[in-house]
Amino acid sequence: MMNFKRFAVLALVFWLGEALAQDDYCAWQLRQEGVRFYIDEPLCGLSGDVARGRQAVIDREQGNCLACHRMPITEADFHGEIGPPLHDVALRYSEAEIRVRIVDEKLINPDTIMPGFYRHPDDNYRLGAAFKGKTFLSAQQVEDIVAYLNTLKETY
Amino acid sequence: MHRWLAVLLLPVIVFAEDLPEPISGYDFLGPEMRQIQDDEFLNPGMEAVEAGHELFNWPGDEERACADCHGANGDKLDLKAIAAYPRFETRYNRLMTLQERINACWTDNLDRFSLVYDDEKLLLLETFVRNKAKGEVIQVLNDERARDMYQLGALIYKERFGQMGMTCHQCHVVYQGRYLRGSKLTQGQTNGFPVYRFKSDRLTSLHRRYNECFVQLRSVPYEVGGEEYRALEYYMAIMSNGLKIETPGVRH
Numbered sequence: 001m002m003n004f005k006r007f008a009v010l011a012l013v014f015w016l017g018e019a020l021a022q023d024d025y026c027a028w029q030l031r032q033e034g035v036r037f038y039i040d041e042p043l044c045g046l047s048g049d050v051a052r053g054r055q056a057v058i059d060r061e062q063g064n065c066l067a068c069h070r071m072p073i074t075e076a077d078f079h080g081e082i083g084p085p086l087h088d089v090a091l092r093y094s095e096a097e098i099r100v101r102i103v104d105e106k107l108i109n110p111d112t113i114m115p116g117f118y119r120h121p122d123d124n125y126r127l128g129a130a131f132k133g134k135t136f137l138s139a140q141q142v143e144d145i146v147a148y149l150n151t152l153k154e155t156y
Numbered sequence: 157m158h159r160w161l162a163v164l165l166l167p168v169i170v171f172a173e174d175l176p177e178p179i180s181g182y183d184f185l186g187p188e189m190r191q192i193q194d195d196e197f198l199n200p201g202m203e204a205v206e207a208g209h210e211l212f213n214w215p216g217d218e219e220r221a222c223a224d225c226h227g228a229n230g231d232k233l234d235l236k237a238i239a240a241y242p243r244f245e246t247r248y249n250r251l252m253t254l255q256e257r258i259n260a261c262w263t264d265n266l267d268r269f270s271l272v273y274d275d276e277k278l279l280l281l282e283t284f285v286r287n288k289a290k291g292e293v294i295q296v297l298n299d300e301r302a303r304d305m306y307q308l309g310a311l312i313y314k315e316r317f318g319q320m321g322m323t324c325h326q327c328h329v330v331y332q333g334r335y336l337r338g339s340k341l342t343q344g345q346t347n348g349f350p351v352y353r354f355k356s357d358r359l360t361s362l363h364r365r366y367n368e369c370f371v372q373l374r375s376v377p378y379e380v381g382g383e384e385y386r387a388l389e390y391y392m393a394i395m396s397n398g399l400k401i402e403t404p405g406v407r408h
Contacts, residue, residue: 080337115322125375128318
């Protein structure tokens, strides 16, 4: 009897954990106008922090955007050359357009190599066990990076 | 006339895949690493070659060794055949990787218990045998009888995996030669395998390397020696056609 109770409690905790993990994911709305795509509302209604976003694009454990993109960040070396440089990204795209590209570039370009940083976890094929139920970046991290990228208006 | 020629050629063009001109991983290495690979005394993979050579001559309880048929130094091995694996073996009526073929020889001709895929003994023998064929040009046949394996390999090569959601093809064909942060993307050619990797300080089989790729993609690896990896090995060996065997390669 004791064992059953313990099992029941554990099962309940596990189920709640799972349910919460699922609820963590904030839905977003894609809007299209001609060839332009937008996610107007910030994920989970969060507001981004430019300084944290700048850190996240450098950090190999977070966005690691530098792995593929050159950016106006001189203190970090080894900028990748897979994607386009981002020095002027805010001149080319609005904040809502940048957000789409970070959430999942495949929404715009199905052939892209770029990971979907806020793609729904269930949409990944053969997802590693350690990543079950998780997005690549948290909604907060995405918003931080969007805020940072939205400051990049260098012409060169 | 020309129009007819085009129609005749069409199936050939459609059938020939957009395989890139093969470039060995060696060509992506810096001068120091190249020197290590080239120098038999510096190349740490040579230890496995020597151990494989010993095993090749090991008589075991059966009082029989690979060397009995293939020569003490493997001089009677058919080097062209080694460079043709994976290949369809009529005798076994299926596609076999070199490791599988060695294992079949081990069980059928030496009367020993079958070894699991990537067993250390198999890996050592494979390394020795491949090293024996070093410099031999890879010529793997895209065999009609192994069409299903080729297609499975191609499917896996172009499938998005894990949280990264990338394909082998994107990194190693589309963006080959470009920098991913600090490292240049290679074609991921297999001609140097088994390779010695300094990152893990060990001899690394091709299938183990596949495992590492899948982990990097934040995905679930397939089974070592399983159909998926063998199919991938076949598909990638065909991509390597024209390159020379370099076993044991060295990598970071």
